[in-house]
Amino acid sequence: MAAVLVCAGLAGCGVPRTALEMAKAQAAAKMPASDDEVRARLRQEAADWATLAGLLKKSELGGIGWVDQGFVDLVERTAAVAQREADLIRQGQDDPARNRAVWTEFTKQWGQVCGYLGK
Numbered sequence: 001m002a003a004v005l006v007c008a009g010l011a012g013c014g015v016p017r018t019a020l021e022m023a024k025a026q027a028a029a030k031m032p033a034s035d036d037e038v039r040a041r042l043r044q045e046a047a048d049w050a051t052l053a054g055l056l057k058k059s060e061l062g063g064i065g066w067v068d069q070g071f072v073d074l075v076e077r078t079a080a081v082a083q084r085e086a087d088l089i090r091q092g093q094d095d096p097a098r099n100r101a102v103w104t105e106f107t108k109q110w111g112q113v114c115g116y117l118g119k
Contacts, residue, residue, distance in 0.1 A: 014063030019055040020117040022048070026110035031103065035096040038103055039089050045106050046086040049079035052113065064117050071116060078109060 026048060032038045056072045085102055088094045 012063075013059050013061055014065045015067050015117070016055050016058055016060050016063050019052055020064060020114065022052060022055070023110050023113040023117060027107060027114050029107060029110075031100065035099065038096070038099045039094065042082075042094075042099055042103055042106075043086045043089055045082040045103075046079065049075065049082045049106075053079050067117070075113070078106075082106065 029041075032041055053072065053076045056067055056075060089099070
């Protein structure tokens with residue numbers, strides 16, 4: 001905790017750059033070919049968005065400058081939506097066409113994360 005407070009007081013501290021690199025990789029992902037691959041990717045989205053939410057709460061020297069709490073809240077809500085989608089897939093209550101639309105939307109959102117963190 002003391003390290004976070006010290007880092008927060010120094011110029012050049014912020015969210016780990018890993019968050020931006022992760023978002024770039026996710027935004028560049030191509031649509032999987034099969035329905036099963038889309039399902040697998042959507043199940044992974046829940047973990048990826050949760051990881052991003054965790055990274056946004058960390059601070060490190062050389063990190064990305066100030067990140068608005070509203071943005072953090074939005075990422076946390078997206079993580080919850082991703083978790084619900086993963087749960088639907090695990091329960092066998094998903095629809096392949098909807099899965100593709102949801103995956104496309106998540107990919108767009110990763111692009112928005114890149115834009116925000118890369119500012």
